[in-house]
Amino acid sequence: MAFTLAPLPYGYDALEPHIDTQTMQIHHDKHHQAYVDNLNKAIAGTDNEKKSLEELVKHAGSISPAVRNNGGGHWNHHFFWESLAGNAGGKPSGKLAEAIDATFGSFDAFKEKFNNAGITRFGSGWAWLIVKDGKLEVSSTPNQDNPLMDVAEVKGTPILGADVWEHAYYLKYQNKRADYLSAFWNVVNWAKVAERFEAA
Numbered sequence: 001m002a003f004t005l006a007p008l009p010y011g012y013d014a015l016e017p018h019i020d021t022q023t024m025q026i027h028h029d030k031h032h033q034a035y036v037d038n039l040n041k042a043i044a045g046t047d048n049e050k051k052s053l054e055e056l057v058k059h060a061g062s063i064s065p066a067v068r069n070n071g072g073g074h075w076n077h078h079f080f081w082e083s084l085a086g087n088a089g090g091k092p093s094g095k096l097a098e099a100i101d102a103t104f105g106s107f108d109a110f111k112e113k114f115n116n117a118g119i120t121r122f123g124s125g126w127a128w129l130i131v132k133d134g135k136l137e138v139s140s141t142p143n144q145d146n147p148l149m150d151v152a153e154v155k156g157t158p159i160l161g162a163d164v165w166e167h168a169y170y171l172k173y174q175n176k177r178a179d180y181l182s183a184f185w186n187v188v189n190w191a192k193v194a195e196r197f198e199a200a
């Protein structure tokens with residue numbers, strides 16, 4: 001069965017001024033759509049057509065580069081849109097906030113570690129907050145890899161991710177990835193991240 005692109009869970013302009021409308025339109029309608037289309041092309045007529053996206057992603061080490069890259073791209077972007085919201089940001093609360101403080105020392109120390117993971121990821125990739133063996137950890141992956149993949153350097157269950165490909169920020173922030181990551185915190189949907197944390 002072919003994979004499909006879900007609409008954004010909010011308007012293209014919902015994340016203004018932190019992430020601009022045109023970036024959201026191109027990012028969702030062109031980039032994410034291309035991952036879905038190329039994933040469908042790569043699995044057409046193969047056994048992978050019968051597998052779920054999670055199953056494909058988890059076995060990234062034994063699937064073709066086209067399925068790994070585009071399957072990862074589809075999974076990562078769907079996860080990313082749901083990690084964000086308009087009128088969001090601020091700080092997490094409850095058990096997630098306690099776990100962040102206990103693990104990283106403070107919310108600010110966590111943000112610095114996450115930003116640094118994104119800034120130091122050479123080329124294109126993602127920064128992540130994951131749950132690994134019941135504990136929070138910050139990591140990053142290259143290209144469209146993610147921490148669910150068997151090939152990931154640091155494996156775990158992602159609960160928050162930031163796309164640091166240039167296509168995610170270049171129109172508004174040009175080469176200033178650090179400025180984009182600072183703005184990212186204004187649109188994080190902490191309710192969703194907390195829900196994932198409780199489930200992990």
Ligand code: MN
Pocket residue numbers: 027031077163165167168
């Ligand atoms: Mn992207």
